[in-house]
Amino acid sequence: MRENKNKSDINAEIQRSGFMNFFSFPADSFVKLVTFSPNEYIIEESLLPSHLFFLTSGRAKLYTTLANGKIALIDFFRAPCFVGEMELVGHTQDICSVQAIEPCVCLALPILQCREMLLTDPVFLRKICLYLGGKNARNIRSLTKNQAYTLENRLAGFILLSTATDIYKEKHSHAADYLGVSYRHLLYVMAQFIEKGFLKKENRIYRIADKQALLELAHVVDPDLFF
Structure with a gap:
């Protein structure tokens, strides 16, 4: 993970992605602009992520290691989307790996500093509920397509x-x-x-x-x- 600390680049990415539409608190005061190379881990299996990521460009894959040692692909992510939202809201068991397929650019909020603000922000909570509902519907459609x-x-x-x-x-x-x-x-x-x-x-x-x-x-x- 490489951090870009250039203020102009950070502000430009915030504006381009509509990032601030997800929050009612000044999230731009805490956000970092980070980039991941292909095959680099955005989240590593079994390790709690230190940031909530908003993928603004790029694609990544989600997978886990089963008890028998086999690797199971679960899903693919493409921008724009959140990464690490399940761990933020309390799902800390069976943390899966998220690995970049191509160069990925993310806006990242440090969870240690922002967790309480995120979990008490009605705008963010509404957006994340809609996002998770959409993801669940997409997974159901994918299962249906596998049969059809x-x-x-x-x-x-x-x-x-x-x-x-x-x-x-x-x-x-x-x-x-x-x-x-x-x-x-x-x-x-x-x-x-x-x-x-x-x-x-x-x-x-x-x-x-x-x-x-x-x-x-x-x-x-x-x-x-x-x-």
Whole structure:
């Protein structure tokens, strides 16, 4: 995590993102402007976050380690969104990892200084309730889509969500678990994507060769998906 202390940059990001619309107290007096590199942790598993983050640009993924040692992908985040809001409101068990997929810019409020103000701010609490309700509805829609659409459509969206700079390198086991399919079925569809020229295999990674084709498949599931 790198902090930018330039006041002009901080104010510009606050204005651009509409950050102050979430608060009735002077949150801009406490906020920091921070950047995370690809693969860097925004929140580390089992560690209470020191900040409430508002992701203003970039994408990240949420995952956890199961009791048997397997890694389970849970969700993907894209700006604008909060990161660490569950821990702020008291959900401190089973803290999951949030890892940047691409460069992520965040406005960060230190929880030690701002916790009481945040939890007694009616504007913030209303906004966060609406945000959590929207996230829950989105998760329900995702579960429904997993049952209603083919793996080709869902895998195309997954590849686009988890890819930075057109390089896909997610482990097949993680992808198969997230999409609710067998490892063999996933490999079969990946091979089809290579045969059709959507992907190009390069050693242990895949390079997106035809993003438009993947977008067309993904848009069947989510017409609002864009990259």
